[in-house]
Amino acid sequence: MLQSVSPKHDLPLKPEGQAAKPERTGTWAPFSIQAFRIIWICNLFANLGTWAQSVAAAWVVTDAHASxxxxxxxQVAAALPLVLLSILSGVIADNHDRRKxxxxxLSFEMTGAMFATLLAFLGxxxxxxxxISILWISLGGSVTIPAWQAAVNEQVPARMVSDAVLLNSVNYNVARAAGPALxxxxxxxxxxxxxxLFNSFCYMALIWAIWQWRRDVPKRSLPPEGILEGVTAALRFTQYSTVTRLVMMRSFAFGLSASAVWALLPLLAHRNPDGDAAIYGYMLGALGLGAxxxxxxxxxxxxxxxxxxLISLAGFxxxxxxxxxxxxxxxxxxxxxxxxxGGCWIGALATYNSAVRVLVPDW
Known part of the structure; x- marks a missing residue:
């Protein structure tokens, strides 16, 4: 049952004393920046390869009549490093060269993909x-993703950041819909x-794009924060911020339930009278299309x-x-x-992410 929520008790999505909105430059403006354009295209192939690999990996395990x-x-191997290492990786990304x-x-992810390729060709x-290979790739991803998200500010001028973030979201969602079918x-x-092998080559393309990217790194006004100090500060903030704890607990409960769809979808496709690898890809693609x-x-x-x-409606x-x-x-x-x-998933996920971005301070 959906309960009526007054505006003052709703999840906050706008910071207090919000500054004026930056000047809009057009959704496609970031593509005028060559570095962003090249990285975006290579990242699209990398995302397609990642989703294609996820279909192949899940189907191989399912087709082997595993439990x-x-x-x-x-799914556990793909998500666990991101859960356990996200705070540590975020602190590192905030205090060191994000390009490096x-x-x-990405190099660590590529070696994991090549390991899976070698095993497959050798039988x-x-x-x-x-x-193990999926866990290997995910460990690399847990290092890459926080730096990737923070590096958008270094790829385009400040006035284009919001449009660049939107285009990166489009990139991911297009790959999420087309990659599984592919x-x-x-x-x-x-x-x-x-x-x-296709996924390995996609990683190589993205590594090349990041390697050739040159940019001016702004000088820091403050010394870098220690890793232990940064992790402790993040945990302490969560401990004393009641609203942040509420958002995290609700997002954990929703994600725990919703992840059952992704985790057991290969079995659903395999046991379907008309099911095969292509059907499983289409099913996963349907989730992406919904998003x-x-x-x-x-x-x-x-x-x-x-x-x-909205979150309650998505959960129900x-x-x-x-x-x-x-x-x-x-x-x-x-x-x-x-x-x-897929629509319910993105509705809840986007709302939780927006709330966290507002609640968590810049430091």
């Missing part, structure tokens, strides 16, 4: 080794080894019903979606349901 727990471990951090992180791709088709046509279609509606719904009620709808996925086999029903699920 549901083993299938779900693919991204190069190290040693069993579920345990594949999960992965399913490649997996059906040429096998997992070639999908992993794309739902993104423009998030701000409108937030203004109309409030952030807390997702519960019905999980129930439907467990009871229905008809693909003509499942695909629209998955599209709706």
């Amino acid at each position: 549901p727990l083993m299938v779900a471990m693919i 951090i991204m190069l190290w992180g 040693y791709l069993d579920p345990v080794l594949l999960i 992965g399913g088709l490649l997996l059906s046509a040429v096998g997992p080894a070639w999908v992993f 794309i279609l739902g993104s423009p509606q998030v701000s409108r719904l937030r203004q109309r019903i409030g952030s807390s009620r 709808t997702l519960a019905l979606i999980l129930l439907t996925l467990g009871l229905v086999d008809n693909l003509w029903v499942l695909f629209p349901v998955l599209i709706l699920g």
Whole structure:
């Protein structure tokens, strides 16, 4: 049941004393910056490769008749380093050269992808080794992602930052919709080894783009913060900020439930009478398509019903979606349901992210 939430009790999405909005330059303006344009294109291929690889990895484990727990471990391996190392990686990204951090992180991810490729071509791709390779790649990603998000300010002028962030979001969502379908088709046509090889080459392209990127790094007015000091400050702020703790607990509860869709979707596709690798890719792509279609509606719904009620609505709808996925086999029903699920996911995720960005201070 949705409870009425007064404006003063809603999740805050605007900082107090907010300054005037920066001058808008147009959504496509960041593409006029050559460095951003090259990095954006290479990142699109890297995201496509990552999603294609996720389809191949999950399907290989599922097709090996592994237990549901083993299938779900693919998602655990992909997410665990991000959860455990996000604060540490964020502190490092705030105090060191982000370009070098991204190069190290992406190189580590590429070696993990090459490890999976080698195993696949040699015929040693069993579920345990594949999960290890996914964990390997995710460890690199946990280093890359915080630096990547913070480096947007160094790729474009300040007046274009908001548009650059939007274009990066479009990049990710397009890949999330098209990448799984591409992965399913490649997996059906040429096998997992070639999908992993494709992902490795995509990493190489992005590493090249970051390597050739040259920029002027602004001088710091304050000395770099120590890693332990930064982690302690982040934990202390969370401990004493009641609203931040509330947002984190609610986001954890939502993510824990919603992740069941991604974790068990390979089993759902495999057990479907018409299921194969391509169908699984289409199912995952339907979630991405839902995220794309739902993104423009998030701000409108937030203004109309409030952030807390939007999150509650997304959670309630997702519960019905999980129930439907467990009871229905008809693909003509499942695909629209998955599209709706992607919309619910992005609605809650975008709202939580916006709240955290406002609540957490710059330091």
